[in-house]
Amino acid sequence: MSTGAQYVVAAYGVVLFALLVYVVAVGMRTARLAREAELLARLVERAAGEDEEAPVRTPEPADASSASRT
Amino acid sequence: MSSTTDARPARRLAVTGALTAALTALAVYGVFFVAPEDADQGIIQKIFYFHVAIAIASLVAFGVACIAGIAYLRTRQVRFDEVSSASVAIGLGMSVLVVITGSIWAKASWGTWWVWTDPRLVTFLIVLLLYAAYFVLRSSAEGERRYRYAAIYSVAAFASVPLSFYSVRVARSFVHPVVFTQSGANMPNSMLIWFVVSQVAVLGIFLTVLQLELLQRRADSALRRVKARLEAAA
Amino acid sequence: MVLFAILAMLIFQFAFGSRLGDLTPFAGGILWATLALTAVLGVGRSWVPEREQRVLDGILTAPVPRLVLLVSKAGAIYAYLLAVEIVAVPLLTLFFVRGQAPVDVALVAVVCLLANVGIAILGSLLACLALFARARELLLPVLFLPSMLPVVIAAAGATHAVLGGTNDLAEYRGYCLFLAVYAVIFGLVAYATYDHVFDD
Numbered sequence: 001m002s003t004g005a006q007y008v009v010a011a012y013g014v015v016l017f018a019l020l021v022y023v024v025a026v027g028m029r030t031a032r033l034a035r036e037a038e039l040l041a042r043l044v045e046r047a048a049g050e051d052e053e054a055p056v057r058t059p060e061p062a063d064a065s066s067a068s069r070t
Numbered sequence: 071m072s073s074t075t076d077a078r079p080a081r082r083l084a085v086t087g088a089l090t091a092a093l094t095a096l097a098v099y100g101v102f103f104v105a106p107e108d109a110d111q112g113i114i115q116k117i118f119y120f121h122v123a124i125a126i127a128s129l130v131a132f133g134v135a136c137i138a139g140i141a142y143l144r145t146r147q148v149r150f151d152e153v154s155s156a157s158v159a160i161g162l163g164m165s166v167l168v169v170i171t172g173s174i175w176a177k178a179s180w181g182t183w184w185v186w187t188d189p190r191l192v193t194f195l196i197v198l199l200l201y202a203a204y205f206v207l208r209s210s211a212e213g214e215r216r217y218r219y220a221a222i223y224s225v226a227a228f229a230s231v232p233l234s235f236y237s238v239r240v241a242r243s244f245v246h247p248v249v250f251t252q253s254g255a256n257m258p259n260s261m262l263i264w265f266v267v268s269q270v271a272v273l274g275i276f277l278t279v280l281q282l283e284l285l286q287r288r289a290d291s292a293l294r295r296v297k298a299r300l301e302a303a304a
Numbered sequence: 305m306v307l308f309a310i311l312a313m314l315i316f317q318f319a320f321g322s323r324l325g326d327l328t329p330f331a332g333g334i335l336w337a338t339l340a341l342t343a344v345l346g347v348g349r350s351w352v353p354e355r356e357q358r359v360l361d362g363i364l365t366a367p368v369p370r371l372v373l374l375v376s377k378a379g380a381i382y383a384y385l386l387a388v389e390i391v392a393v394p395l396l397t398l399f400f401v402r403g404q405a406p407v408d409v410a411l412v413a414v415v416c417l418l419a420n421v422g423i424a425i426l427g428s429l430l431a432c433l434a435l436f437a438r439a440r441e442l443l444l445p446v447l448f449l450p451s452m453l454p455v456v457i458a459a460a461g462a463t464h465a466v467l468g469g470t471n472d473l474a475e476y477r478g479y480c481l482f483l484a485v486y487a488v489i490f491g492l493v494a495y496a497t498y499d500h501v502f503d504d
Binding site for chain 2: 010
């Protein structure tokens with residue numbers, strides 16, 4: 001490969017690298033969202049479990065209303 | 071805003087993404103296998119197809135950020151701030167790529183990694199600093215003030231972009247009266263068409279990434295809202 | 305502030321002058337590098353009295369349109385810059401310029417008058433954005449200087465055209481025109497956005 005072509009490849013390679021770095025960043029953000037969603041699911045299930053003992057107020061209305069809002 | 075309980079944003083993203091992927095593949099094919107090689111610069115000229123496309127796309131991104139900033143100031147709806155900050159982030163990333171690919175071109179053409187004689191390269195360095203300051207500003211303020219100040223700055227910074235470009239170019243034109251055309255003012259159609267294809271492809275990349283960013287931010291904020299409710303109720 | 309400008313010019317002399325001897329070609333650049341840094345200091349200080357004495361709340365509740373606040377702040381910065389320039393420009397010609405005519409200094413004065421407008425408007429707007437930040441002294445230069453670069457480029461270019469030995473009036477006019485355009489554009493930006501700065 002001539003040196004000119006090497007520079008062209010380098011330039012396009014940098015762009016490709018940047019896109020891949022972004023993919024990784026998205027992946028990490030998705031992982032964090034998944035962790036939080038999992039945590040929230042567990043919280044809701046635990047609260048539903050406690051609800052059987054003390055049915056005063058439950059988090060379900062809050063959960064449903066925010067789900068319907070989104 | 072009921073945009074995440076229905077599938078429209080995801081579908082839009084899929085369509086934009088698929089089109090962009092196809093266009094990008096087409097552009098790469100066209101640039102390397104169809105477009106003629108430049109008589110003066112040889113194969114190095116091929117850097118320009120994406121270098122210029124990314125430059126213009128980043129300016130579009132900053133323009134979108136400016137318009138979204140104005141929209142926020144008028145309506146105070148946070149979704150406009152989301153669009154504005156995501157666009158600045160993408161524009162900033164693209165500006166970094168412009169500077170890097172421009173530097174590679176400089177090395178290929180002139181033998182040095184940096185030249186002060188290319189107005190586009192120098193302007194994008196200024197633009198980089200301008201919009202890096204945007205994030206410094208955002209982190210310095212909280213709550214509603216953050217959105218408001220960021221919106222104001224997104225307008226002021228966008229006004230600075232053409233001013234910076236022209237000041238650099240005017241300064242250059244006095245020192246070197248010869249007009250500097252790296253990409254050629256009269257481009258044959260066989261090259262021009264692939265410039266256009268590359269440009270549309272990169273604009274598509276901007277739109278795809280923007281939609282992806284917005285989706286993630288909305289997911290994040292929805293989860294945060296649920297969390298707040300659960301913690302309040304518990 | 306004048307003291308700061310003099311010190312800055314001395315720094316340039318010692319950074320370059322010992323090696324180069326005649327700094328005339330750099331006189332324009334030295335002047336505007338000095339003024340840019342002095343402007344950052346001055347803009348940062350322009351809101352200090354209001355903030356420290358809590359006068360700001362009083363001013364904001366007064367039935368005065370925000371635009372008046374902008375214009376008055378910009379005017380204050382303009383006057384401050386002018387005061388520094390009255391000392392700095394003669395000193396600059398004394399220290400750095402060989403073989404200048406008095407007319408040249410008048411031309412440089414015009415550059416100052418024009419450039420100050422853009423700097424004052426920009427400073428007035430951006431200082432407000434940095435007003436409530438904790439790291440105010442760090443934030444303001446970061447916000448202010450990138451937007452100021454076109455002014456520095458044009459003003460230094462115009463000053464150099466006059467003082468740097470070439471005396472190119474076409475160049476001078478070009479740069480001055482740019483400074484005027486800059487002031488107009490940022491005037492419009494500030495006019496459009498200023499109402500929103502103090503919305504709390």
